[in-house]
Amino acid sequence: MTTANTTTHTLLRAEGFSCPSCVNKIEKQVGRLKGVEGVKVHFASARIEVDHDESVTSVEDVVAAVAKAGYKATPSAF
Numbered sequence: 001m002t003t004a005n006t007t008t009h010t011l012l013r014a015e016g017f018s019c020p021s022c023v024n025k026i027e028k029q030v031g032r033l034k035g036v037e038g039v040k041v042h043f044a045s046a047r048i049e050v051d052h053d054e055s056v057t058s059v060e061d062v063v064a065a066v067a068k069a070g071y072k073a074t075p076s077a078f
Contacts, residue, residue: 007037010059012048012073014041014066022071029069033057048073 014026023041026048030039035056040049050062059075066073 006053006055007051008054008059010050010052010062011076012050012062012066013076014046014048014071014073016071017043017046025069026066026071030062030065033061033065036062047076 016022020043023043026041027039030036030048030050033052035053036050037053038049038051041047042049048062048066052062063073063075
């Protein structure tokens with residue numbers, strides 16, 4: 001029996017980064033969400049990569065978590 005992989009890889013563009021410690025804040029906040037398997041914040045390019053189960057955590061949930069950390073994020077194609 002095989003189980004379908006429901007992990008979605010989402011890219012976000014972030015605004016408001018001013019220091020590398022912002023990275024930890026965002027990774028912690030997004031990482032707390034149910035269904036999130038991995039978060040990687042790229043400080044230099046202001047990108048956030050999130051691997052999550054979209055049936056549990058939507059892209060909007062991830063954007064809201066970034067906002068809760070004090071930053072603005074929008075979905076990005078690259």
